[in-house]
Amino acid sequence: MRLLILSLIITLSSTLNAQSKWFTRSGQIKFYSSTPVEDIEAINNSVSSVLDQATGNIQFSAEIKSFVFEKALMQEHFNENYMESDEYPQAKFAGKITNMNEVDWSTPGDYEVMIEGKLTIHGETQEVKVKGTFRVVDASSLKAKAEFKVKPEDYKISIPDIVREKIAKEISVTVNMEYKPLKR
Amino acid sequence: MKKIIFPIVSVVLVAAAIGYYMFNKPHRDVASERAIYTFEDQQLNQLLSKNFDSAFSVMGDQPIEVSGEIKSIEGDHNNLIVLNGVVVQLQDNQPAVLIGDHVTIKARLTGFDDLFMEAKLDQGTIQPKNE
Incomplete structure (x- = not known):
């Protein structure tokens, strides 16, 4: 009897856990640099992310080489001169939603969330705090959006003087995710 | 005087033309490049998961052919193909594929x-099937 109850508890808890994780492999990260001289935009549409609804843990991973620019030359400079993507091919974020209790998963709607964690770009890790929005759609769809600014110098990305005027001191980053339930 | 101006003007024009071409040069077209390595999906996954740095220093940014069975199709435009341990973002206008198909990409x-x-x-x- 004890064994039966125990196995029931294990089965039940593992089922609950399975339902509480969300994932995407096709998240979007966009960045935008605006100066009077030039506006530069790049998009990556194959960002991976996993969100654990139970703990609030959230992770992102993006390949630097997958950021697409309008101009091939800009893309080349971005990879070779600034991000050194052969050496540092990935940008990562690992953190936590600090107000997960404010999200009502059973009621569709928009919820403001606070995200804290470690952002790694160009091999440098910085603590970041970001405000975001979760849109609970239904049991099989969750959308997430966040906008924040990144300073290249915080991540030891050096920009030569000759192009300094063309690249903003703070780059705007927009994150758009459409999560599906993770079934394992 | 003319003897000096003509070469200077020509050099400036050539430099401007090269500059203009470089600024507007087309994006890389991986489809037109020859694959330098060919792998089964799991084989490629193993190589990278076991020793990422050395494998990526050789194969990173390179055109590769990878074969396997489609496990999942994801993304807004259904252009993200998931094989066993490998994810490929497809270019636009690719032939339609289904989960379970064996493909070479x-x-x-x-x-x-x-x-x-x-x-x-x-x-x-x-890639077209060799039959």
Whole structure:
């Protein structure tokens, strides 16, 4: 009897856990640099992310080489001169939603969330705090959006003087995710 | 005087033309490049997961052909193909494929995703079957 109850508890808890994780492999990260001289935009549409609804843990991973620019030359400079993507091919974020209790998963709607964690770009890790929005759609769809600014110098990305005027001191980053339930 | 001006003007014009071409040069077209390595999906995954740095220093950014069975099709435009341990973002206008199909895709290696433990490639094109 004890064994039966125990196995029931294990089965039940593992089922609950399975339902509480969300994932995407096709998240979007966009960045935008605006100066009077030039506006530069790049998009990556194959960002991976996993969100654990139970703990609030959230992770992102993006390949630097997958950021697409309008101009091939800009893309080349971005990879070779600034991000050194052969050496540092990935940008990562690992953190936590600090107000997960404010999200009502059973009621569709928009919820403001606070995200804290470690952002790694160009091999440098910085603590970041970001405000975001979760849109609970239904049991099989969750959308997430966040906008924040990144300073290249915080991540030891050096920009030569000759192009300094063309690249903003703070780059705007927009994150758009459409999560599906993770079934394992 | 003319003897000096003419060469100077020509040099400036040539430099401007090269500059203009470089600024507007077309994006890389992986589809037109020859694949330098050919792998089964799991084989590529193993290589990258076991020794990422050395494998990526050789194969990173290179055109690779990878074969395997489609496990999942994702993304807004259904252009993200998931094989066994490999994810490929396809270029536009690729032939329609279905989950369960065995495919060979030529694509550029962009990295290894340690969230899902999968090799990542982009600019993929579905290769015709050799029959």
